[in-house]
Amino acid sequence: MDPLILIGAITVGGILVGCGVHFIQVGGAPAAISTATGVGTGTAMLAAGSGLTGIITAAAMTGQPLWVVLAAGAVGATLMVTVTMVFANIIYVYGIGIVPASAKVPIDPITKSPQEKYVTPGTEGHGIPTVCFISGIIGSAIGGAGGGLIYYILNSALTGLSYGAAGAATVAGIFAVSIFFINAVVASYNIGGTIEGFHDPKFKKLPRGILASLVVSLVSGIIAVLLIL
Amino acid sequence: MVDPMIAGLGVVALMGAAATISGAAEDLESDVGSMSNPNSQVQLAPQMGNLHRFFNKAISGEPVMWGAWCGIAGSVAFVFIKLNYPIIMAMAIGSFIAALIHSAYAVTAYLGRTASQSQFNQPLYLDIIVTHLGPIAGHGFIATFGIVGLSYLMTLPIPGLAHPFPLPLLAVIWGITMGAIGSSTGDNFYGSEVEYQHLPHGGGIPVASHGDITTKAGIGARNNIDVTNICSKFAGPTTGLAFGLIVFLSFWITIVFGTIGGIIAGIVIIVTLIFMNRRIELFAKDTYGPYRE
Numbered sequence: 001m002d003p004l005i006l007i008g009a010i011t012v013g014g015i016l017v018g019c020g021v022h023f024i025q026v027g028g029a030p031a032a033i034s035t036a037t038g039v040g041t042g043t044a045m046l047a048a049g050s051g052l053t054g055i056i057t058a059a060a061m062t063g064q065p066l067w068v069v070l071a072a073g074a075v076g077a078t079l080m081v082t083v084t085m086v087f088a089n090i091i092y093v094y095g096i097g098i099v100p101a102s103a104k105v106p107i108d109p110i111t112k113s114p115q116e117k118y119v120t121p122g123t124e125g126h127g128i129p130t131v132c133f134i135s136g137i138i139g140s141a142i143g144g145a146g147g148g149l150i151y152y153i154l155n156s157a158l159t160g161l162s163y164g165a166a167g168a169a170t171v172a173g174i175f176a177v178s179i180f181f182i183n184a185v186v187a188s189y190n191i192g193g194t195i196e197g198f199h200d201p202k203f204k205k206l207p208r209g210i211l212a213s214l215v216v217s218l219v220s221g222i223i224a225v226l227l228i229l
Numbered sequence: 230m231v232d233p234m235i236a237g238l239g240v241v242a243l244m245g246a247a248a249t250i251s252g253a254a255e256d257l258e259s260d261v262g263s264m265s266n267p268n269s270q271v272q273l274a275p276q277m278g279n280l281h282r283f284f285n286k287a288i289s290g291e292p293v294m295w296g297a298w299c300g301i302a303g304s305v306a307f308v309f310i311k312l313n314y315p316i317i318m319a320m321a322i323g324s325f326i327a328a329l330i331h332s333a334y335a336v337t338a339y340l341g342r343t344a345s346q347s348q349f350n351q352p353l354y355l356d357i358i359v360t361h362l363g364p365i366a367g368h369g370f371i372a373t374f375g376i377v378g379l380s381y382l383m384t385l386p387i388p389g390l391a392h393p394f395p396l397p398l399l400a401v402i403w404g405i406t407m408g409a410i411g412s413s414t415g416d417n418f419y420g421s422e423v424e425y426q427h428l429p430h431g432g433g434i435p436v437a438s439h440g441d442i443t444t445k446a447g448i449g450a451r452n453n454i455d456v457t458n459i460c461s462k463f464a465g466p467t468t469g470l471a472f473g474l475i476v477f478l479s480f481w482i483t484i485v486f487g488t489i490g491g492i493i494a495g496i497v498i499i500v501t502l503i504f505m506n507r508r509i510e511l512f513a514k515d516t517y518g519p520y521r522e
Contacts, residue, residue, distance in 0.1 A: 032266035032412075034421040034433035040266055041412040045292045049409025052402045057479055061488065062393050068488060075482075075495035080406065080475050082502045087414045087471035089509050095463050096421045097431035099513040111507070117519035122435025126421075127513075133506050137499065169393035177402065 001157040001228060007221035009153035014183045014217025015210055016146025021047040021187035022206050023139025024081065025132035025197040030124065037102050037125030037196050038132060039088055043188035044181070046081070047143055051180045053080040054144030058151050059173055066152055073148025074141040081140035085128050092127040100127025104196045110134055125196075135197025143180075151176040157228050171227065179220045186212045237389040237484040244379040245477030248407075251375030252472030253465040255295065255407050256415030258368035260423075260460040261361055261453045262335055265291040265412045267420030270442050272342065275349035277440030282354055282450045284361045286338040291416075292408030295372070296401045302327035302373040303380055303400025310396070316381065324374040331369040332362055361453055376403050379476060389484035407472055415460065415468035423459050431517060 024047050027038030039046055057076025061069045092098050101118035102108065103125035108115060111130045119125050128136075154172035163171060190209040195202045258264065261284065263271050268287045275281070288294045306323030310316060336358060343353040380399035383392040392399060425434050426443040446455045478498060483491035 029266035029269040029420075032417050032420040033270060033424070033439070034417070035436060035439070039413045040417045040420065041292075041409060042266075042290055045290050045409050046413055049292055049406045049413075053406050053475065053479065056392070056394070056399070056402055059393055060390075060480075060483065064488060068492070071492045072483075072488075075492050075499075076479055078499050079478055079495055080410075082499050083471055083475050083478070084410050084413050086502050086506050086509070087410075087467055088417060089506055091414055091418050091464060091467055092421075093509050093513040095418045095467075097517060098421075098433055099517050099519075100510050113514070118514065120433035120435065120520055122437055123433035126433040127510075128506070130503075130507055130510060133503065137503070166393065166395065170395055170398060173394050173398055173402075177398075 003225045003228065006153060006157050006224060006228065007218065010150055010179065010221035010224055011214060011217040013146040013150035013153070014179055014220060015213045016149065017051060017143050017180055017183040018187045018209050018213025019206065020051075020139040020141070020143025020146060021184050022191065022195065022203060022209055023135045023142065023198055024050070025128065025136050025195060027194045030194060031126070034092070034096060034098055034120070034126040035123045036194050037104070037127065037129065038194060039085065039128065039136070043191050043195070044184040046084070047139070047184040047187070048181055050077040050081045050140045051143045051147045051184065052177060053077055054140075055147045055151050055173065055176050055180065058144070058148035059169060062155060062169060069152045070145045070148045073151070074145040077140040077144025077147070078137055081136050085133055085136055089128050098126050100129040101125050102129050102131060102196055102199070104200050105131070109199055131199050132197045135199070138198070147176055147180050150179050154224060154227070161228065175224060175227070179217065182216050182220060183213050186216055233388045234484060237387050238481070240382050240385060240387055240390060241477060241480045241484060244382050244480070245473045247375040247379040247382070248476035249469040249473030251372045251379070251469070252407060252410060253469030254368045254371035254375070255411040255472075256468035257457055257461055257465045258365060258372060259291060259411055259416055260419050260465070261364045261368060261457040262286040263453055263456075264294075265416045267416055267424055270420065270424055270440060272346075273440035274442045274444070275346045275351035279440060279442060279444055280351055281442065281444045282357055282452045283442075284339060284357055284453045285342045286335050287342070288334045288338050290408070291412040292405045295408035296405035298327045298331055298369060298373050299376040299404025299407075300397055300401035301330060302377045303397040306377050306381070307396045320374055320377045320381065323377055324370045327373045328366045328370040332366045335362060335365050357452060364454070364457065372407070373404075376400055376407060379403065389480065406475070410472045410475065411468050414471050415464035418464035419456060419460055423456050432520065
């Protein structure tokens with residue numbers, strides 16, 4: 001495979017991952033104690049968990065056309081995040097007894113339902129309202145497709161070399177997981193703590209995050225060329 | 230001869246069952262060892278004047294930690310399988326080794342974290358280590374055993390499965406995913422409800438109350454065995470169901486509907502879940518009402 005295609009595809013995949021992480025609503029420790037809206041885990045952690053599920057489902061389609069691998073990655077990652085968000089809300093609503101509400105917008109842009117009066121005084125919202133839910137789905141789909149693209153291109157580049165079929169899939173998988181983590185962590189530094197989704201003011205930092213992902217993915221792509229030399 | 234699709238469905242169902250048990254054990258381990266984001270409050274409590282008898286362990290981010298344990302268990306199991314040991318025994322040996330390392334890290338994490346709080350007069354209780362270490366290692370063993378089991382099942386040469394990744398890599402990835410799910414679902418119940426049980430039920434935790442954790446149990450001082458007792462009735466099984474459903478659905482759709490049909494079925498399930506989530510949100514708004522008009 002042409003090294004430039006490998007570098008280009010890894011860079012595009014990395015940018016997709018970095019972009020997707022910005023959509024995923026994560027509240028970190030404050031969300032785990034219902035002081036902030038979103039899923040109660042770290043930015044990189046949920047994105048990585050979903051993206052890696054996407055890589056597993058994408059890798060299960062090894063040998064299929066590119067669009068099938070990308071779609072499988074996107075669907076796998078989105079399924080993981082969607083089920084996690086539903087069960088998180090089940091715990092928030094039925095276990096903790098709170099109403100999912102955002103403190104970043106007075107009215108949910110999708111359902112148009114008011115938010116402010118449902119926020120517990122002294123907190124920055126809690127639970128996962130619909131706008132955050134939809135944002136998480138968009139983010140995981142983009143991130144999962146990005147992870148799938150990185151896996152697909154690496155697996156295609158390594159197949160036929162001295163790695164063997166199993167070795168190619170394994171090395172491609174490890175590299176895809178690594179590049180996913182790198183971009184998820186870079187994006188989480190750009191977010192700086194918590195984000196509710198595309199309606200959060202922090203989402204405006206996205207262009208800077210994409211630039212950072214471009215740089216780290218480009219470097220990762222150049223390192224990946226060493227695998228096919 | 231069993232139809233390959235039926236065999237595939239059976240294996241996927243078994244994977245879902247293993248994932249459900251693993252997910253529940255993972256969440257309960259994070260309760261008995263006080264792991265992940267809610268542990269920030271256990272760490273903060275002595276600074277706010279609330280001395281406690283909680284275990285205090287956050288070895289790393291929960292997903293990465295589980296990736297490490299499951300990776301160790303999967304790698305050791307992989308080696309023993311290649312040495313022609315029986316599969317179950319190989320998985321048990323791998324999970325046992327992971328549980329030993331887990332225990333060592335749990336002890337050092339507790340000692341290190343508690344020692345760092347000596348300036349706030351937080352005592353270090355040796356009996357807490359003795360009583361909590363068994364449940365931590367036990368839940369860890371169950372969780373890693375389940376993950377290695379489902380990872381092994383994924384590699385079986387059955388249509389729809391036969392995953393190209395080797396057992397150790399699958400175990401690492403599923404471990405990370407399980408940690409992310411446990412950290413996102415069950416831990417919220419520990420952090421928002423059980424950790425602040427003396428605050429009124431039905432609200433978020435105001436910033437002013439941070440660190441004011443519930444330090445008293447029904448009888449005597451509260452510890453994480455009390456916490457796990459409560460969490461095992463709701464948060465643990467819910468986390469298990471979430472992880473089991475993710476593992477099951479991820480492969481069920483392709484085995485039943487094929488490659489393209491599986492992708493479409495996945496999208497249909499996602500749309501259904503969007504509506505289900507909206508129903509839950511509306512239920513909460515209608516039932517609990519606003520905090521202020």
